[in-house]
Amino acid sequence: YYRRSWSSESSDSVISSESGSPYYRVVLIGEHGVGKSTLANIFAGVHDSMDSDCDVLGEDTYERTLMVDGESTTIILLDMWENKSENEWIQDHCMQIGDAYLIVYSITDRVSFEKASELRIQLRKARQTEDIPIILVGNKSDLVRCREVSVAEGRACAVVFDCKFIETSAAVQHNVKELFEGIVRQVRLRRDSKEK
Ligand code: GDP
């Protein structure tokens, strides 16, 4: 069913996974080196801190069913933003296929923070009429002495973006579980408001 999800129209395509719970495609985007793949590896359970199994559906694609607030939701996490061979095509594609996005920057790298704004604008252009759940992620929060972007700036940026904000450390696994639970809650909120 992965193929099917790959080729399907993006927005309202909530297809049931094998476990019967709805699944959503969550796409990691952001500047090189900010920690996207490290976050994806935690999601994949390489350093297992989450309490469910993960299927690796292919290079850069991970599936996991998360129990959040007593309800299970399957997330397919895509970490293909920096796929080297067909970069431009991949990035356009990424902008189309996500049901939700994690826009990641590093708190130690102001350029990556500025890039996050560009990506938000790009995403808005690509998906004009849709209200897509997004979390702005300030990663590497463990590197306190190298901080270039304050928490307040991150938060203010998320207000402008009209999205959620969280600081994480993939290195020490701080707030990573909360991040993935957060995106599950965001997709559910959008889903529930659509049903009304
Ligand atoms: P990507 O290019 O966005 O996929 O970034 P990577 O996940 O490959 O990470 C780039 C580098 O940053 C690697 O050396 C990681 O070990 C390191 N890194 C990722 N997340 C963190 C973090 O939260 N804290 C610290 N100190 N290093 C991190």
Ligand code: MG
């Ligand atoms: Mg990577």
